[in-house]
Amino acid sequence: MARTDYDDDFDSDDTAQGDPPQWRRRLVTWTLAAIGLGLGFLIPYTLYLNHEVGERFDQLRWQIPTRVFARPLELAPGVAMGPETLKTELDAAAYREGDGRRPGSYARDGRRWRISSRGFDDIDGTVPARRIEVVVSGGRVSSVRDAGTKRELKSARLDPARIATLYGQKQEERRLVNIQEVPELLVTALQAVEDRDFAHHHGIDLSGMARAAWVNFRAGEARQGASTLTQQLARSGLLGIGREQTWSRKFNEILYAMLIEARYDKDVILEAYLNQVYLGQRGAQAIHGVAAGAEFWFGRDLADLSPEQIALMVGIVRGPSYYDPRRHPERARERRDFALGEMHETGLLDDAEYKAALEAPLGVTEKPGSVAANRFPAYVDLIRRQLAREYPADALAGAGLRVMSSMVPSAQAQAEGAVVRTLESLDNDKRPPLEAGVVVTDVHNGDVVAVVGSRNVAVHGFNRAIEAQRPVGSLLKPFVNLLALAQPERFSLASWVDDSPVTVSLGRGREWSPKNSDGRSHGSVRLIDALAQSYNQATVRIGMQVAPERLADLVRTLAGIEAEPNPALILGSLDQSPYAMAQLYQFLASGGEIQPLHAVRGVVDADGRTLNRYDKAPAPAQEGDAIAARLITIALQHAVTNGTARRLMADGLGRLSPAGKTGTSNDGRDSWFAGWTGDHLAVVWVGNDQNESTGLYGASGAMRVWSSMFSRLPTSKLEVGDEGIEWHWVVGSNVRDAQCPGARRFAFVAGFAPPYSPCPAPEPVEPESGGWRDWFGFGDRDDEPEPPPQQQPTGEEL
Numbered sequence: 001m002a003r004t005d006y007d008d009d010f011d012s013d014d015t016a017q018g019d020p021p022q023w024r025r026r027l028v029t030w031t032l033a034a035i036g037l038g039l040g041f042l043i044p045y046t047l048y049l050n051h052e053v054g055e056r057f058d059q060l061r062w063q064i065p066t067r068v069f070a071r072p073l074e075l076a077p078g079v080a081m082g083p084e085t086l087k088t089e090l091d092a093a094a095y096r097e098g099d100g101r102r103p104g105s106y107a108r109d110g111r112r113w114r115i116s117s118r119g120f121d122d123i124d125g126t127v128p129a130r131r132i133e134v135v136v137s138g139g140r141v142s143s144v145r146d147a148g149t150k151r152e153l154k155s156a157r158l159d160p161a162r163i164a165t166l167y168g169q170k171q172e173e174r175r176l177v178n179i180q181e182v183p184e185l186l187v188t189a190l191q192a193v194e195d196r197d198f199a200h201h202h203g204i205d206l207s208g209m210a211r212a213a214w215v216n217f218r219a220g221e222a223r224q225g226a227s228t229l230t231q232q233l234a235r236s237g238l239l240g241i242g243r244e245q246t247w248s249r250k251f252n253e254i255l256y257a258m259l260i261e262a263r264y265d266k267d268v269i270l271e272a273y274l275n276q277v278y279l280g281q282r283g284a285q286a287i288h289g290v291a292a293g294a295e296f297w298f299g300r301d302l303a304d305l306s307p308e309q310i311a312l313m314v315g316i317v318r319g320p321s322y323y324d325p326r327r328h329p330e331r332a333r334e335r336r337d338f339a340l341g342e343m344h345e346t347g348l349l350d351d352a353e354y355k356a357a358l359e360a361p362l363g364v365t366e367k368p369g370s371v372a373a374n375r376f377p378a379y380v381d382l383i384r385r386q387l388a389r390e391y392p393a394d395a396l397a398g399a400g401l402r403v404m405s406s407m408v409p410s411a412q413a414q415a416e417g418a419v420v421r422t423l424e425s426l427d428n429d430k431r432p433p434l435e436a437g438v439v440v441t442d443v444h445n446g447d448v449v450a451v452v453g454s455r456n457v458a459v460h461g462f463n464r465a466i467e468a469q470r471p472v473g474s475l476l477k478p479f480v481n482l483l484a485l486a487q488p489e490r491f492s493l494a495s496w497v498d499d500s501p502v503t504v505s506l507g508r509g510r511e512w513s514p515k516n517s518d519g520r521s522h523g524s525v526r527l528i529d530a531l532a533q534s535y536n537q538a539t540v541r542i543g544m545q546v547a548p549e550r551l552a553d554l555v556r557t558l559a560g561i562e563a564e565p566n567p568a569l570i571l572g573s574l575d576q577s578p579y580a581m582a583q584l585y586q587f588l589a590s591g592g593e594i595q596p597l598h599a600v601r602g603v604v605d606a607d608g609r610t611l612n613r614y615d616k617a618p619a620p621a622q623e624g625d626a627i628a629a630r631l632i633t634i635a636l637q638h639a640v641t642n643g644t645a646r647r648l649m650a651d652g653l654g655r656l657s658p659a660g661k662t663g664t665s666n667d668g669r670d671s672w673f674a675g676w677t678g679d680h681l682a683v684v685w686v687g688n689d690q691n692e693s694t695g696l697y698g699a700s701g702a703m704r705v706w707s708s709m710f711s712r713l714p715t716s717k718l719e720v721g722d723e724g725i726e727w728h729w730v731v732g733s734n735v736r737d738a739q740c741p742g743a744r745r746f747a748f749v750a751g752f753a754p755p756y757s758p759c760p761a762p763e764p765v766e767p768e769s770g771g772w773r774d775w776f777g778f779g780d781r782d783d784e785p786e787p788p789p790q791q792q793p794t795g796e797e798l
Helices: 002-010 012-016 022-063 083-092 184-194 206-219 229-240 247-263 266-276 290-298 307-318 329-345 351-359 377-387 393-398 409-426 473-485 527-532 536-546 548-559 567-571 578-589 623-642 702-710
Strands: 066-069 073-075 105-109 112-116 120-122 125-127 131-137 140-146 156-158 162-166 278-282 285-288 402-405 435-442 448-452 496-498 504-507 510-512 524-526 600-604 610-613 659-664 670-676 680-687 725-731 734-736 744-749
Touching (some): 083 105, 083 409, 184 307, 229 247, 229 266, 266 290, 278 307, 290 307, 307 329, 307 351, 329 351, 409 435, 435 578, 473 527, 473 567, 473 578, 473 623, 473 670, 496 527, 524 527, 623 744, 659 702, 670 702
Parallel strands (some): 066 402
Antiparallel strands (some): 073 156, 105 112, 112 131, 278 285, 435 448, 670 680, 725 734, 725 744
16 A cells, blocks of 8 residues: 555656656756856856957057157267267167177277167157267267278267156056067967967867876976966956956956957967066066066067077066066076977977077076166156146056157266265265256257256155256346347446445335345456356346346246346346256357257157157247357356356366356355356256255355266367457457557457557656666666567457
């Protein structure tokens, strides 16, 4: 009975008919439901990821940072250039000493240099690579020849140094390369080590996974990965590198890889990988791509890598931190040798090449190559400011642009060195901490060739060259005199000026009575001497005649400086930065041209097209401006030879015939110097951030920085032209002959010299009594010869 009941409950009829039991039907139902739910989720999710792939993959190339380059080095016969300066320029551009035949190398044989350039895109177009021979002698370039044909060249330009990288949200350094630019050995070695079946799989490689598992099992450690190159690209480029590995992340990685393979061909994927692969870290700066990696580890271009260097770079792809050859050379060598073994096994290296590569050193540079982050914060700060109007920060940082700047690496190095050396020599216990700001320009075109914003030249922070607003003092005096000399019928360098005490009414019963810095009055002095000696009283008298309002208009026109037109402006009661004063003095140094200063020559996009240019040639100087600027230059050359800047002569800089003006604010809080040669202008400020007295004058502080810099900087002698100027010998207020007693030579605006009058005849002198001689008959005797006439001075030539 029990048996019958059991059989009835079992539903024997269903079994007899071959139908599955109830639990099997439920399993099938659940499975189908799960598949349906999975597909319902997976299909939309896959479509979503496909959309993400389309957007993110295409954006990979736009993650390239903007790179900032110095001015290309132009070599031409006659250019001021010493051997040390040439080496500084080549080293800054990551040239290495070698045979001078491989691109990016140079060889030196005495005065002769053989240089092989790389070629580059500049604002004027593409400059091809070439090999040249340069002879440097006597502080100048003697000749430039084509190394192959030996033909004389008028000039040659070398690729510029990279001086900074402007990043977006991520500090990632990379250089975009086409796959055709990558050495074939690197491409094939990468596949041999990381993904042998790359050409055949569809994003994931099941056989590769099995092979990796077997290799790792035999080695007893993780020696080989199972991810394809496409998976690695998806992981670092789309998912982001360095995150914790999870099942969901791995699942997304596989889907991404398959979708990438479905959308793009192998060459596109491989090129993206070569530009995206993570190869190292320096601080907050991530190194991505094989081109940046070659520079970072070896200081070389891709084309210059040796087989063992290629093997090392391919090897550290697995773990740039773990296999860091600078910190862990033994690990790096083991990994490199493993990569070399894979290259040998797949036939990429023959036996001899493999053996030689195993014996070779790692070949990494002691310090990271030229991909280092911004080393010139003050200069790059100026670049950012000048580009800000046309390029928002985000657009500038992520578009792979090339900013072609005006910096001259050798000038920057000399400016930085001069600041550090001089301030260290001035430091003492009685003086507050000193700081400095320096701006150096090219007098021919307004290029800013160097900027120093702090004595700690590589530290990011307050940029004193641009941001410091300090009383400029006597630096305005040349412009007071410029306005006077623009009226040649009233003033000249030979004009007499009263340097006695002066009082100026300020209205409402107030008066101003400035004194000279030495506390003395000097009577009637020539205008040129009043400027050279920086006499306050004489300058105030001149300034009140030309009017403070005109001085305020002048500085606004020349440098965009807004100033209150009060009498104190005459003596520099104006707070300005070294950069603003460099813009003002550029007018004098350029010979009367209004040259807007610029740190950026132009911007080139990732395809080599010039987007903007900022180095337009300035308008020629107006005749009157040029003449007045020449006269002030002559006066400030006199300040160097006979005035407040005469210490430059003792420093041996008389060979440059420089012009310059010292400046000191009240109580010695600010020390200034503005000076120029035939090629360069530099404005220097030295002071204390808390506005404490330093005890320094312009000549004892800022001018010492200037002197230290120009003692080493190759530059031309300052020669003032005679256009619109005529020179005359003057005595008193008249033009005289050079032989006249007390005659002195001055420059005048042509046609405005004072009237000529001959030397006055000497007044007759009554014969004096012979005195005691007459007593003894020793008076005048016809047979005694007359003494020769004394030679009269011919005057002082300025």
